[in-house]
Amino acid sequence: MKFQQIDQFAAELKADTRAAVYDGSKKGHEKRTKLLFDEFPDPNHLRRVAGKIKQHVVENLDTYLPAVEAKMKANGVQVHWAATADAANAAVLGIMRARGATKIVKAKTMVSEETELAHFLEKEGIETLETDLGEFIVQIDHDHPSHIVKPIIHKNRREIARSFEREGLGAYNDDPETITRRARTFLRHKYLEADVGLTGANFVSVESGRIVLVTNEGNSRFCLAATKCHIAMIGIEKLVPRDYDLGLLLNLLARSGTAQEVTVYTEFISGPKSAAQPDGPEEMHVIFVDNGRTEVLASECRDILRCIRCGACLNVCPVYRQASGHAYRSVYPGPVGAVLSPLLMGEKFAEKADLPKASSLCGACNEVCPVNIPIPDLLLRLRNKAKEENIPSPGTPPMGAWALLASQPTAWRAALWGGKAINYLPTNLLPIPALRAWEAKRTLPAWRGGEFRKWMKGRARTPGASAKTT
Numbered sequence: 001m002k003f004q005q006i007d008q009f010a011a012e013l014k015a016d017t018r019a020a021v022y023d024g025s026k027k028g029h030e031k032r033t034k035l036l037f038d039e040f041p042d043p044n045h046l047r048r049v050a051g052k053i054k055q056h057v058v059e060n061l062d063t064y065l066p067a068v069e070a071k072m073k074a075n076g077v078q079v080h081w082a083a084t085a086d087a088a089n090a091a092v093l094g095i096m097r098a099r100g101a102t103k104i105v106k107a108k109t110m111v112s113e114e115t116e117l118a119h120f121l122e123k124e125g126i127e128t129l130e131t132d133l134g135e136f137i138v139q140i141d142h143d144h145p146s147h148i149v150k151p152i153i154h155k156n157r158r159e160i161a162r163s164f165e166r167e168g169l170g171a172y173n174d175d176p177e178t179i180t181r182r183a184r185t186f187l188r189h190k191y192l193e194a195d196v197g198l199t200g201a202n203f204v205s206v207e208s209g210r211i212v213l214v215t216n217e218g219n220s221r222f223c224l225a226a227t228k229c230h231i232a233m234i235g236i237e238k239l240v241p242r243d244y245d246l247g248l249l250l251n252l253l254a255r256s257g258t259a260q261e262v263t264v265y266t267e268f269i270s271g272p273k274s275a276a277q278p279d280g281p282e283e284m285h286v287i288f289v290d291n292g293r294t295e296v297l298a299s300e301c302r303d304i305l306r307c308i309r310c311g312a313c314l315n316v317c318p319v320y321r322q323a324s325g326h327a328y329r330s331v332y333p334g335p336v337g338a339v340l341s342p343l344l345m346g347e348k349f350a351e352k353a354d355l356p357k358a359s360s361l362c363g364a365c366n367e368v369c370p371v372n373i374p375i376p377d378l379l380l381r382l383r384n385k386a387k388e389e390n391i392p393s394p395g396t397p398p399m400g401a402w403a404l405l406a407s408q409p410t411a412w413r414a415a416l417w418g419g420k421a422i423n424y425l426p427t428n429l430l431p432i433p434a435l436r437a438w439e440a441k442r443t444l445p446a447w448r449g450g451e452f453r454k455w456m457k458g459r460a461r462t463p464g465a466s467a468k469t470t
Helices: 006-011 015-039 043-059 061-074 085-099 110-115 117-123 133-140 157-166 176-193 219-225 245-258 293-297 302-306 312-316 318-323 334-344 346-352 364-368 375-388 400-406 409-416 419-423 433-440 451-461
Strands: 078-082 103-106 127-130 196-199 203-205 211-215 229-235 265-269 283-289
Touching: 006 318, 015 245, 015 312, 015 318, 015 364, 043 061, 043 245, 043 302, 061 078, 061 283, 078 085, 085 110, 085 117, 085 196, 085 229, 085 283, 103 117, 103 176, 103 219, 110 117, 110 229, 110 283, 117 127, 127 133, 133 157, 133 176, 157 176, 176 219, 196 219, 203 245, 211 219, 211 245, 219 265, 293 302, 293 334, 302 334, 302 375, 312 334, 312 364, 318 334, 334 346, 334 364, 334 375, 346 375, 364 375, 400 409
Parallel strands: 078 283, 103 127, 103 196, 196 229, 229 283
Antiparallel strands: 203 211, 211 265
């Protein structure tokens, strides 16, 4: 996709797409809020505790990563380390080549989207199939996910029905149950034919070495039921110290991500099948992926590594609702993506330095985050980073004159007298071309200033009024 500012992308978005994203995200947020506050007396306390647990992990990865490696090896897991996306993909290919494997079925995993694993394997002649329904639809449409939890939030059932008809999965029928059954019929034999099943992990317990998967479709179980080799690609930040911590984090993840008390399938996987088990993978490989995370860890924005990929910040964000996930040009959209995506670019930070500005800084993302990440603060830090590195911001008028005016009380009060003129000044008469371009995509509110100072001045004359004024 060609580079576009998010406001430009949003302006060109189809009405159907905008409606699908807005309605889907709004409903998800409302259900999440009701569920949390109906069931817990103080959900914000839970968020703060969960945030402290995850921050503790972030600050102590140098201790926890060797510890979890040792535990996994004791469980019979083969552990690999990948510093880059290319290294992670190569590790998957190497495992498959060693087994003579040519077919792989994938459960939904954001880190494999990040490394573009499916495209890499297909170029190497490996048949690669996404088995999450949303990811499957994205794959057959040669599209990209637009939400962390709901990859096809930008599509409606009519579009999906046309895609299934095009792919020979049945005559046009936009009934959701019919669409799901057709996908199930197509995918079922693919599970049985595959050599390798690949998953991610929502959490990894350092205490037990177990990986935790949460899904609602059961596709991860199908991926592992018939295949003889299980590969898990996992970001190095997905650790939790103890199994005990999972009680809190799984509760918050389900409610924040899909407004459920618990996801339909929650799996705890220790390693390959034991001698007593009749079925299951004979080998289990875990690939811990860095791909820029250690650079994030060294930055002043390391708090973003707490993220448990629930998507709650996307659902509440007014910018995401209007622009959709594709506007962010990244695997990670919305507020979390506006922080994480530029950071993961490393030396190419400038390519996505505009994303932190795609925010109203309303703070709603922080209020809903189940691990209490201060996303607005991180966005401001990245905006400052772009300024310090002299990275231009296309479409933004110079603000030097504004800063000077706003920092001089006398000049500011004088300028207020001309404020009402803005209501009647045609856009084409604005003095700065960049300002005209900026205003052309924004509707300025009617000028209503000038009354507060009069009110305050009057209150100050009333005995005792100043003590009551907030």
